[in-house]
Amino acid sequence: xxxxxxRSGPDVRSDCRVELELRTSGxxxxxxxxxxxxxxxxxxxxxxxxxxxxxxxxHCRLSLYDAGALSFIIAARLECALRRSxxxxxxxTAPLRPxxxxxxxxxxxxxxxxxxxxxxxxxxxxxxxxxxxxxILDLEDSVSPSEKDAARIxxxxxxxxxxxxxxxxxxxxxxxxxxxxxLREMVPTRPHSILIPKVETAEQVEAVDRCxxxxxxxxxxxxxxxxxxxxxxxxxxxIESARGGLNAASIATASPHIVSLAIGLEDYxxxxxxxRSKDDRESDWxxxxxxxxxxxxxxxxxxxxxxxxxxxxxxxxxxxEARDRxxxxxxxxxxxQIGIIHRAFAPEPREVEQAQRIVEAFAAANRQGLGVxxxxxxxxxxxxxxxAERILKIAEGGC
Amino acid sequence: xxxxxxxxxxxxxxxxxxxxIPQVPYRGVGGYRPTGRRVAPQIASxxxxxxxGNKVVAGGLAEALHRCGLKDGMTISTHxxxxxxxxxxxxxxxxxxxxxxxxxxxxxxxxxxxxxxLIRHLESGxxxxxxxxxxxxxxxxxxSGRMRGTGVLRSHGGRWQAIQDGEVEIDIAVIAAPxxxxxxxxxxxxxxxxxxxxxxxxxxANFADKVIVVTDNLVPFPCIPWQIQGNHVxxxxxxxxIGIPEKIVSGTTQITRSADRLLIAELTARFCDEAGLVxxxxxxxxxxxxxxxxxxxxxxxxxxxxxxxxxFARGGSNRYLVxxxxxxxxxxxxxxxxxxxxxxxxxxxxxxxIMTSPFTSYNYHGKxxxxxxxxxxxxxxxxxxxxxNANVVTHSDGRLLHGIxxxxxxLFAGCTILPIPSFRDRIPVIVDRVTTLCGPxxxxxxxxxxxxxxINPRRQDxxxxxxxxxxxxxTLDDIKNEVEEICGKPDRxxxxxxxxxxxxxxxxxxxxxxxxxPGSVVEASSGADAME
Numbered sequence: 001x002x003x004x005x006x007r008s009g010p011d012v013r014s015d016c017r018v019e020l021e022l023r024t025s026g027x028x029x030x031x032x033x034x035x036x037x038x039x040x041x042x043x044x045x046x047x048x049x050x051x052x053x054x055x056x057x058x059h060c061r062l063s064l065y066d067a068g069a070l071s072f073i074i075a076a077r078l079e080c081a082l083r084r085s086x087x088x089x090x091x092x093t094a095p096l097r098p099x100x101x102x103x104x105x106x107x108x109x110x111x112x113x114x115x116x117x118x119x120x121x122x123x124x125x126x127x128x129x130x131x132x133x134x135x136i137l138d139l140e141d142s143v144s145p146s147e148k149d150a151a152r153i154x155x156x157x158x159x160x161x162x163x164x165x166x167x168x169x170x171x172x173x174x175x176x177x178x179x180x181x182x183l184r185e186m187v188p189t190r191p192h193s194i195l196i197p198k199v200e201t202a203e204q205v206e207a208v209d210r211c212x213x214x215x216x217x218x219x220x221x222x223x224x225x226x227x228x229x230x231x232x233x234x235x236x237x238x239i240e241s242a243r244g245g246l247n248a249a250s251i252a253t254a255s256p257h258i259v260s261l262a263i264g265l266e267d268y269x270x271x272x273x274x275x276r277s278k279d280d281r282e283s284d285w286x287x288x289x290x291x292x293x294x295x296x297x298x299x300x301x302x303x304x305x306x307x308x309x310x311x312x313x314x315x316x317x318x319x320x321e322a323r324d325r326x327x328x329x330x331x332x333x334x335x336x337q338i339g340i341i342h343r344a345f346a347p348e349p350r351e352v353e354q355a356q357r358i359v360e361a362f363a364a365a366n367r368q369g370l371g372v373x374x375x376x377x378x379x380x381x382x383x384x385x386x387x388a389e390r391i392l393k394i395a396e397g398g399c
Numbered sequence: 400x401x402x403x404x405x406x407x408x409x410x411x412x413x414x415x416x417x418x419x420i421p422q423v424p425y426r427g428v429g430g431y432r433p434t435g436r437r438v439a440p441q442i443a444s445x446x447x448x449x450x451x452g453n454k455v456v457a458g459g460l461a462e463a464l465h466r467c468g469l470k471d472g473m474t475i476s477t478h479x480x481x482x483x484x485x486x487x488x489x490x491x492x493x494x495x496x497x498x499x500x501x502x503x504x505x506x507x508x509x510x511x512x513x514x515x516x517l518i519r520h521l522e523s524g525x526x527x528x529x530x531x532x533x534x535x536x537x538x539x540x541x542x543s544g545r546m547r548g549t550g551v552l553r554s555h556g557g558r559w560q561a562i563q564d565g566e567v568e569i570d571i572a573v574i575a576a577p578x579x580x581x582x583x584x585x586x587x588x589x590x591x592x593x594x595x596x597x598x599x600x601x602x603x604a605n606f607a608d609k610v611i612v613v614t615d616n617l618v619p620f621p622c623i624p625w626q627i628q629g630n631h632v633x634x635x636x637x638x639x640x641i642g643i644p645e646k647i648v649s650g651t652t653q654i655t656r657s658a659d660r661l662l663i664a665e666l667t668a669r670f671c672d673e674a675g676l677v678x679x680x681x682x683x684x685x686x687x688x689x690x691x692x693x694x695x696x697x698x699x700x701x702x703x704x705x706x707x708x709x710x711f712a713r714g715g716s717n718r719y720l721v722x723x724x725x726x727x728x729x730x731x732x733x734x735x736x737x738x739x740x741x742x743x744x745x746x747x748x749x750x751x752x753i754m755t756s757p758f759t760s761y762n763y764h765g766k767x768x769x770x771x772x773x774x775x776x777x778x779x780x781x782x783x784x785x786x787x788n789a790n791v792v793t794h795s796d797g798r799l800l801h802g803i804x805x806x807x808x809x810l811f812a813g814c815t816i817l818p819i820p821s822f823r824d825r826i827p828v829i830v831d832r833v834t835t836l837c838g839p840x841x842x843x844x845x846x847x848x849x850x851x852x853x854i855n856p857r858r859q860d861x862x863x864x865x866x867x868x869x870x871x872x873x874t875l876d877d878i879k880n881e882v883e884e885i886c887g888k889p890d891r892x893x894x895x896x897x898x899x900x901x902x903x904x905x906x907x908x909x910x911x912x913x914x915x916x917p918g919s920v921v922e923a924s925s926g927a928d929a930m931e
Contacts, residue, residue: 014824036824036826036889038796038892039795039890040825040889041890043890068823068824068826070825070886071887125885129659129662130662334658335659335662
């Protein structure tokens, strides 16, 4: 029986197809077809043979059809083929590269959240260069049911290897039982956050939280390595149904690890029997509901994606509307949307000036030990100061 | 006679004799000055030509070639203004094969995948070798070492120079012309097969011994306007179709949809802006690649915002450049070749859209040329090394991939920028030493990648200007290290001895040699015992 994983063909880039047939004798027969054979052929063969040895495979036929896959991609495809052949994992996979290892923070900017299909490695490599605030490696809707296992291994390797240049590294897991399988693979690689799809009750979030805690307590080896490894994995529930909307308030407070509440409007409009319009007016109730639930819980409300990637003006208008309404960010499905969203969420120069004055006045009042802060004839409350600080942070964040 | 080799000024080992002709090794930029006089074709007498001006040959291209005295060992030139839609070059060699002629030198201004059927004439001995761009299947053929002679790669300007210096004597030039009159006046901007300018054929018309014009649109004398003068032309051949104009739009003239390449194009435009290059009266040229086209869009946007107008743009013209001309962002297009049908229309209808030739634009042995008047030029490359030297003709594994086109000639612009991805399909683009040297680093000012912008240390003025901007300015070393971290360090290629082609510098000297690529480069296979 032959296990096939990955893709090959004239349109495929940065991926490979592995065909593995386990045998009982004859040694390892290795066959490589690669457009980078002249420069990396020996390297690829060395990598594959040493992986086979680690998994205890002595006899097999391994064919690799390679379109310039990086070594972490080849490793993921081969590992999946080994698992599909019925073998259990050998020693642990690639180490966490220092360039892929950086912290995120609870209150960081999350203006743009870039979705990357979890089984399409070519989109991973340079995603961070487009400076999204968050990259989301998606295991859910963008991965077909038959490829969930392949995507899970690939995303795990990407989290360990790829430099996303400071973006928050996030994974969208699947619903239900499959989501827990996802977590078992993801959690040891320390993603910054987990997106939980189609959340309708607080219990769903609690279950995910519990699962993460269990995995982490059983893999304490990592945690002892350094303090950073002990950091929390943040949670972002996505609300995309009527029921989820009704329970938004309890969902938003279901775990102390929740940093943001997101919305999915494609599923929501289908759920309530509406047609999705360009200005999302049919989703008005859910957007208000999620926004207020998030604010009440002290977390960030984040708006849905804008799905027409050719309509820059429409995206800008949509992101502006989201900002003015109180949202802190928006999902995106193409790197070119990031800059537009950042521009839309950027404060006006006069807003920045005003914010500076507020923050300075507050600091001055603090120095003088004054309980009441005033700017001109206006009293300044703590929420106003907080908002001003946030405006300054976005202004510094740039586009 | 590939018996002697020398190390040239770029420390490349090059042959001193190519196809039996002695060569001058590259001596550095501005290091070689030829003397003597230009060559000229035989004097013609008008008494040998019909007084009624009718040079149309009834028996078609075969009769015209026969009358030109086609015989073994001749040099035949054709031109690439139809790009991948050329229907004439193939006919010429089919006829030659039918006549039993052998050992021809094919001297095209460029070749395209549509010319791959000519491989059988190389195999059978009708064609001895090709001097001109070798890409696609022809590039693979040459790289495999199966061509009997050595390929010679020249820039567009270098091709003109080779003709006027007498290095290449053209016996018969065959010029496909979308409109011509019976006297031989011809133009490319009109007729059912209109494809744009015929500038690449001008040197051939001026210098070749015999000139055949092939047209599918014979108009009564005079053909107005004429770019080819009938006074240079011996015979006219009329046939049903000479080319497919839609195919002048090739894959490389589509704007890229890749987010990474758009990022590179945007960084390039921002660099030009921050460096103060985008100012009233400036001039620019961008190549035909997808990233260069996207650069044009960002540049136009920038010019609108800054209220800046360019005095001229050098083409390859296409829809986007034509739109800039029509919007008033550019005063003139000085066109070298037409890349789409909007370009053809504009060339025909807009008096501010001018057809040029490699002589006016690129020739190194003229009294100056336009290329060095251009402020900013944006070009592609397959590889760049840490000395800013660049390769544009071969793949990283040594296979011939592209022609030089006007690339070398354009390096003389005020600021030469190469926007390139830092790696392609795992293969690093910034390397220790380019596989094939085409452009000396001293003429290449800026490399823009998606991972940062590197300024040539020789351009302290640009380094100073860009200091303190928000652009990601880095060293080439730094970018290279990051890419090797991502891709892994590639194996060193051990080149074979056999030379399959040479690359000429713009002055006619040999800047590098291209070696045979061992075995099949696409597939590698090994059995159980291949590894220890």
